[in-house]
Amino acid sequence: MFDIKSAKVIWDYHHLDQDVVPADGIIAFGSHDLHVAERAAELYLSGHGRYIIFTGGLGRITQKIWHKPEANKFAEVAIEKGVPRDVIFIENVSSNTGENIQFTKKMISDETISIDSVIVVDKPFKERRLFATLKKQWPELNFSVTSPKYSFEEYLSYYQESEELTVDDFINIMVGDLQRIDVYGDNGFQIKQEIPDTVWDAFQILVKEGYDKQLIKA
Structure with missing residues (x-):
């Protein structure tokens, strides 16, 4: 979990x-x-x-x-x-x-x-x-x-019942998009966004738990 x-x-x-x-x-x-x-x-x-x-x-x-x-x-x-x-x-x-x-x-x-x-x-x-x-x-x-006006808990429920993607897919995608915000801000693909330490700490925790399937090579 x-x-x-x-x-x-x-x-x-x-x-x-x-x-x-x-x-x-x-x-x-x-x-x-x-x-x-x-x-x-x-x-x-x-x-x-x-x-x-x-x-x-x-x-x-x-x-x-x-x-x-x-x-x-x-x-x-x-x-x-x-x-x-x-x-x-x-x-x-x-x-x-x-x-x-x-x-x-x-x-x-x-x-x-x-x-x-x-x-x-x-x-x-x-x-x-x-x-x-x-x-x-x-x-x-x-x-x-x-975006769709659903809560985090409602999205969890949706992926628990989905036949196409899983809850793990959902978390992997969120983690991957956060990394892209960091990388793409540095390489000029998008404007830079400040990422608070609390958010980056959360990213590191989930990556250590194995949620790294949607990460890109920085």
């Missing part, structure tokens, strides 16, 4: 808890987490945007569990929730966050989509990394960040 206190410290650090106000549109970043698609649909249906862009092909995790691009899976979820197909744009060839941004920018330009302001949606444990990456790679974008 992992150190729950340390996992919750990292979970809280990943959150930005930004206010979300209506914008031109919504950009949902693909992953294995279909809750992100549900959150994007919820925002559209509550009048927070006039369109949704789903971005994501198959990444390092989803290529092992799905045969359909993330963006297409997300679009299906949104349509089931009541979002009209004609307000959905799909970018489905990117395989990482940098490509998500690069290919989405090109699609927006090609389709002449209004982009004065957007709400970006991702996993709860990727809010901070997405924010820092967008600030570096898309500095002109006027955006706020949000």
Whole structure:
């Protein structure tokens, strides 16, 4: 069993808890987490945007569990929730966050989509990394960040019941994203983020417990 206190410290650090106000549109970043698609649909249906862009092909995790691009899976979820197909744009060839941004920018330009302001949606444990990456790679974008409104305990329950990923996968992904915030801030891939000692201590505890499967070579 992992150190729950340390996992919750990292979970809280990943959150930005930004206010979300209506914008031109919504950009949902693909992953294995279909809750992100549900959150994007919820925002559209509550009048927070006039369109949704789903971005994501198959990444390092989803290529092992799905045969359909993330963006297409997300679009299906949104349509089931009541979002009209004609307000959905799909970018489905990117395989990482940098490509998500690069290919989405090109699609927006090609389709002449209004982009004065957007709400970006991702996993709860990727809010901070997405924010820092967008600030570096898309500095002109006027955006706020949000994620599915579920607690750490609710996500634990979800992964306990999931047939695709496990609780250990969940903790490994959170730990890996924290390391990326540190490494990518140093190499210029994103703007730097301060990582408090308490958060880094939690990271070290979980790594020592064996949660190192999503770490990258620094």
